[in-house]
Amino acid sequence: MLPALSEKELDRLEDLLITYGNDYSVLNLAELDGFFTALASSPNTVTPEQWLPTVAGGKVPKFKKPAHEEAYVALMLRYANQVAESLGEDLEHFEPLFEESEGENGPVIVLEEWCFGYMRGTQVAEWSELPPEQDRLLKAISLHGLEDNFELLDNMSLEEHQACVPLVVEAARGLYRYQNQQPH
Template sequence: MSQPPHASEAAPAQPLLDDEQLDRLDDFLDSDQVGEDALDLISAHGFLVALAVAPSELTPTQWLAELFQGEPAYRDDAERDEIIGLLIQLRDNAMAVLEQGGLPELPFELTLDGLPAEETPIGDWCAGFMEGVFCDESAWFEEGEEDAAQLLLPFMLLSGLFDDEPDMAELIEDGVQQESFVKQLPELVLDLYLHYRVPPETPKPKPRKKSPSRQQKRR
């Protein structure tokens, strides 16, 4: 399997929520108010960044069902509005950063430190990202399937969700390549976003030869 194209150069990464907002989401997603199958903060962050990148837009009702896997036990309507508002804000901020050509700040250090990806927050984040892709998988591969697969390869590899795929075996053993993928993750997010929004270059049409005017024909 070939490697993805080299990621583009860009400015320093930008946080999508402040520390207090992230702590609030972390506390809620780690509480008994949500089911065991709900995404935690790291996975939810990856999931929402994928929704920001996605070529199709899902309604909050659709993606909240995937994120929570059931209705949380909100204390009241105010808490429901607060939590959903923070999740939407994270996604919208990711879209705004990417639209400006910026890089999203990811909630972990960009290194595996010799550990298998699935044992790190990086693996959790990439698994959450792929859950976002699965929400509308056909849209991600509808056009430019090969390019999309190339750009998604690092997310797939680091998520640990595809370890049984024969094509992944060589990359799973290549710790240096995995570490390289980790360092490129913010740039690869931007590359994916641009892949779905910047039309491919097309050859310029050749100028048409001018046909002689009627008056010239009469001469």
């Protein structure tokens, strides 16, 4: 079992995402966390050779230094493993890594990046159609993870938006459980 990434390693990974990112790549840990959650919850196995180019926005970046490439790949693989392990070992306490922003009345959970990452993961893993109950769960995530829904989100109040947080968490757990056929 690989050790979980330290704060320092997570910062390094996020730096590498930004440094080597482009308009189509995953640019932060929240999105990466969503992406890896979807891959771990997928009925189809997706190899790093398949998902690394997606994270990088189409093709693996040209690294300035070999050490950057090694760190990028090693930290990615460890993080993918860490997300899969946290889902597999303690699903009931699995918490997505959402971003937070400061609202007028304190921190506000930002769902979009994580949900975008999750939806990107379902595309890479080529999820097939889900039964109605699981499709409903996926819709809780896709509401915040697809550009088509921006207008709907813009019309939601902060309270309505924050009320979606537990629904997204439950959806992530429920979809993992379904794909891995874990007992409830």
